[in-house]
Amino acid sequence: MSSAQKRDLDLYDNSPYIDRPxxxxxxxxxxxxxxxxxxxxxxxxPPNNPYRKPWPHPYPAIPGYxxxxxxxxxGHNRQMALLDKYGIRGSISxxxxxxxxxPEIIELCKERDWEFFSHGIYNTRYTYGLTESDEREMxxxxxxTIEKAVGKRPAGYLAPALSHSDHTIDLFAxxxxxxxxxxxxxxxxxxxxxxxxxRFVSIPYSLELNDTIAYVVQKMEPRRYGQxxxxxxxxxxxxxxxxxxxxxxxxHNYQVSCPHRLKAFEEALEYITGHSDVWVTTGRExxxxxxxxYYDESMAxxxxxxx
Amino acid sequence: xxxxxNYPKRTYGMDHDRYDWSMMQDRTPLTWPGNKPLALWINVxxxxxxxxxxxxQVAPPGALxxxxxxLRHYxxxxxxxxxGAYRLLKVLGALDAKASLAVSGALTERHPKLLExxxxxxxxxxxxxxxxxxxxxxxxxxNTERNWIQKTKEALEQHTGKPVKGWxxxxxxxxxxxxxxxxxxxxxxxxxxxxxxLPYTFKTQNGDMTCLPSSxxxxxxxxxxxxxxxxxxxxxxxxxxxxxxxxxxxxxGGRVLxxxxxxxxxxxxxxxxxxxxxxxxxxVDYQTDIWNASPSEIIVASSA
Numbered sequence: 001m002s003s004a005q006k007r008d009l010d011l012y013d014n015s016p017y018i019d020r021p022x023x024x025x026x027x028x029x030x031x032x033x034x035x036x037x038x039x040x041x042x043x044x045x046p047p048n049n050p051y052r053k054p055w056p057h058p059y060p061a062i063p064g065y066x067x068x069x070x071x072x073x074x075g076h077n078r079q080m081a082l083l084d085k086y087g088i089r090g091s092i093s094x095x096x097x098x099x100x101x102x103p104e105i106i107e108l109c110k111e112r113d114w115e116f117f118s119h120g121i122y123n124t125r126y127t128y129g130l131t132e133s134d135e136r137e138m139x140x141x142x143x144x145t146i147e148k149a150v151g152k153r154p155a156g157y158l159a160p161a162l163s164h165s166d167h168t169i170d171l172f173a174x175x176x177x178x179x180x181x182x183x184x185x186x187x188x189x190x191x192x193x194x195x196x197x198x199r200f201v202s203i204p205y206s207l208e209l210n211d212t213i214a215y216v217v218q219k220m221e222p223r224r225y226g227q228x229x230x231x232x233x234x235x236x237x238x239x240x241x242x243x244x245x246x247x248x249x250x251x252h253n254y255q256v257s258c259p260h261r262l263k264a265f266e267e268a269l270e271y272i273t274g275h276s277d278v279w280v281t282t283g284r285e286x287x288x289x290x291x292x293x294y295y296d297e298s299m300a301x302x303x304x305x306x307x
Numbered sequence: 308x309x310x311x312x313n314y315p316k317r318t319y320g321m322d323h324d325r326y327d328w329s330m331m332q333d334r335t336p337l338t339w340p341g342n343k344p345l346a347l348w349i350n351v352x353x354x355x356x357x358x359x360x361x362x363x364q365v366a367p368p369g370a371l372x373x374x375x376x377x378l379r380h381y382x383x384x385x386x387x388x389x390x391g392a393y394r395l396l397k398v399l400g401a402l403d404a405k406a407s408l409a410v411s412g413a414l415t416e417r418h419p420k421l422l423e424x425x426x427x428x429x430x431x432x433x434x435x436x437x438x439x440x441x442x443x444x445x446x447x448x449x450n451t452e453r454n455w456i457q458k459t460k461e462a463l464e465q466h467t468g469k470p471v472k473g474w475x476x477x478x479x480x481x482x483x484x485x486x487x488x489x490x491x492x493x494x495x496x497x498x499x500x501x502x503x504x505l506p507y508t509f510k511t512q513n514g515d516m517t518c519l520p521s522s523x524x525x526x527x528x529x530x531x532x533x534x535x536x537x538x539x540x541x542x543x544x545x546x547x548x549x550x551x552x553x554x555x556x557x558x559x560g561g562r563v564l565x566x567x568x569x570x571x572x573x574x575x576x577x578x579x580x581x582x583x584x585x586x587x588x589x590x591v592d593y594q595t596d597i598w599n600a601s602p603s604e605i606i607v608a609s610s611a
Contacts, residue, residue: 044323047310057365058445060323062480062500067523069321069502074331078555100317104330125311134309141312219534222544258524259504259548259555259564 009166011183012190012202013302021297023188023244025289029279030240031233032286033272036181036205036250037079038093038158039109040123041101042068051128052163071254072098076105079257084112086269091283093119093158093181093250096142099149106149115282116150117181118142118172120160127163135165139175155284156181158205173200179287181205187236187245189290191299199291203283204246206232211255211265226264233272240277246286247272325486325500326509326518336560337505337609343598344556345549346563346605347589349404350475350498350521351430351570353392353421355411355438356384363442367477368528369571370439384439384571388418391574396428398583402590405599409435409475412459415466422466431601433473434459434494444480452482456492472496473602479521486511496606504552504563506609517610519602522565527573538581545585553596563605 025032044065046054055061083090092109094116099106109116120127121142127135139157147153157172158181169180173194180192183202190202207213209229214220220228229249236245249268251257256265273280316322339346356371358381369384371377399406408430415422425432434456436443441455456474463471472495476485479499489497490513497509498521509518523529525545530536536544545566552562573582589597600608 041322043316045316047313049311057480060481060483063478063523066479066500066502066520069500070504070520073329073502074504077330077332097314097317101320101322102328103319104333121314121317129311130309134312138312215534219536221534221536221540222547223540259551260525260544261547262551263547 007166011169011192012185013306015190015298015302015305017187019305020188020243021294021301022242023290023294025244025279027279028277030244030277031237032244032246032279032281033233034091034246034248034281034283034286035083035088036093036248036283037090038119038250038252039072039076039098039105040068040093040095040119040252041072041098043122043124046122046124049126049129052126052161054124067254071252071257072102072105075253075257077108078262079251079253080108080112082262082266082269086273088269088273088280089114089282091115091117091156093117094146095119095121095123095160096145097121099145103149110150115284116146116152116154117156117158117283118146118154118177119158121145123161126161127159127165127168130165132165132167132171135168136171136175139171143175143177155179155287156203158182167195169200170195173198178291179203179283181283187239187247188243189246189286189294191295191302199295201287201290201295203248203286203290205248205250205283207250208232209248210250212252215255215261222261222264225261226268229268230271233268237275237277248283324510326507329507331503331505332559334505334560339561339598339608341598343596344561345553345597346561346608347549347597347599348519348563348565348602348605349399349406349586349599350409350433350565350567350602351392351395351406352409352435352475352567353388353411353414353570354384354435354477355388355413355417356381357413357438357440360440363440364445364447365442365478365480367439367442369532369569387569387571387574388414388421391570391572392421393424394574394579395568395570395582396424398579398586402586404586404590405430405601407431407433407473407602409433410463411435411438412455412462413438415462426467431473431603432463432467432469432471433475433498433602434463434471435475436477439477442478442480443476443482443485444478445482447482449482449484449488452484453488453492456488460492460494473498473519475499475521479523486516487513490514490516496602498602506563506606517606519563519606520565521567525565526567528569531572531578538578542581542585546588549589549593549597553593556596561609
């Protein structure tokens with residue numbers, strides 16, 4: 001795309017945190033809490049994308065590939081057992097090709113009534129370089145593959161490896177999705193504009209609390225990651241008295257599930273689920289609830305503020 | 308259709324032929340000697356970082372970084388072979404620990420006295436390439452790589468008088484030829500793919516090998532120099548891992564905890580105390596639950 005065509009996407013309205021309709025979550029909960037395990041497949045030998053190199057090492061990029069494979073072979077089950085222990089159903093950000101490669105993992109999550117949302121086909125395939133019709137085909141392929149494997153069409157989308165085009169969210173709404181995890185502008189759900197005018201929302205999915213960002217970018221010590229999660233919770237729980245907030249912990253089975261890190265994560269989960277006014281839920285349930293109870297009110301407030 | 312949407316390997320299992328897809332919990336539970344839930348594998352990497360030479364396509368962890376002569380890093384790495392190794396060996400010896408030694412072949416020429424000293428231990432030796440510029444990564448010519456592997460094996464075997472069966476590639480990276488070259492040279496196992504916590508069968512065109520996965524995530528260089536974690540946090544992370552694996556091992560079958568130590572790093576006087584504390588906890592306080600073993604012993608016990 002030439003720079004002349006690049007534009008501000010105008011995805012959502014200006015709506016300050018201080019002046020919004022009050023959200024109250026089910027049973028008077030102050031905070032909607034969800035855990036989003038990314039269950040991904042990275043290819044050993046993906047085609048080279050002209051805009052982004054899949055691996056930092058030359059082929060075969062064993063360091064990156066093998067630890068991600070560890071996540072599926074070893075880490076997944078460990079994280080799943082922990083979420084079971086604290087009564088948390090995961091909302092999986094799923095590389096759709098994992099349905100083909102590792103159906104055993106899909107079955108384990110299905111048995112637990114976890115949510116499956118789309119994270120593209122592979123995490124080594126980016127949106128970059130795709131034409132609009134290619135991207136539509138990729139999004140539909142992922143939706144169809146997941147629907148066929150789990151019996152339910154995904155409601156949410158986190159674009160593969162957070163790679164976007166200027167019509168990603170439009171295309172996903174047109175494919176039947178109702179929420180995006182790709183926008184990090186807020187701690188509450190937000191109505192999102194799409195060209196089809198469908199009712200569509202952003203559900204907070206925190207990059208700041210994402211374990212890969214914490215461990216690989218911030219290089220945190222595990223106990224500090226646990227403390228970071230608990231501090232975020234304390235703040236959002238307090239603010240949730242005024243209007244319901246959303247807190248998401250995005251995880252990866254090759255990061256948080258490593259044996260030297262799981263304890264710190266467990267301490268945080270134990271702390272959060274030990275509070276009374278927490279709605280432990282999934283991304284889809286938050287989107288559904290917001291669309292049903294607060295979307296219209298929020299849009300009306302936005303329209304009024306604009307006038 | 309765009310090549311970017313072509314998925315030739317999108318089928319059941321892995322997208323390559325090196326090993327079979329298998330979730331750890333689906334395997335026959337392992338029993339370690341003495342019914343201990345956790346096998347502890349301590350590897351000590353003894354490395355030679357040359358002062359000059361062509362830079363490899365992938366830099367090794369701990370690589371020299373400054374213009375020639377990079378005396379700063381060269382001497383800090385050599386410190387490990389002159390001082391740090393003896394300091395660590397003393398700690399290991401006092402605890403009667405078992406360890407493996409991943410050794411640069413070039414140390415047979417550079418530090419023969421250290422290697423002589425090491426032959427007095429019963430530690431298992433692993434090939435660790437010729438030196439830290441001999442990185443088996445990217446498009447290294449197969450003949451060159453074959454030469455590194457053979458030269459290293461011969462040099463180490465000559466020193467130890469015993470067969471060297473295992474290989475740890477510097478930086479745990481391989482070329483696409485490494486497994487075939489290792490198998491052809493007579494190696495029975497490598498430790499480079501960190502995709503599991505238990506040994507598993509690794510296929511090559513020259514016959515099957517075993518992969519006994521090393522750990523990157525608990526590697527001292529990774530945690531202390533790349534993540535900049537404190538020594539105390541390092542110890543805490545290792546003990547958290549041991550506690551979790553011991554519990555899991557009791558319920559689900561034997562587990563392995565792989566530690567990788569570099570004398571040039573943890574042999575420094577301000578770090579060795581933390582390592583001593585960590586190893587004492589693992590080998591003394593946790594002795595009822597931990598079986599400290601060499602890589603070959605772990606592989607044999609896991610296939611029994």
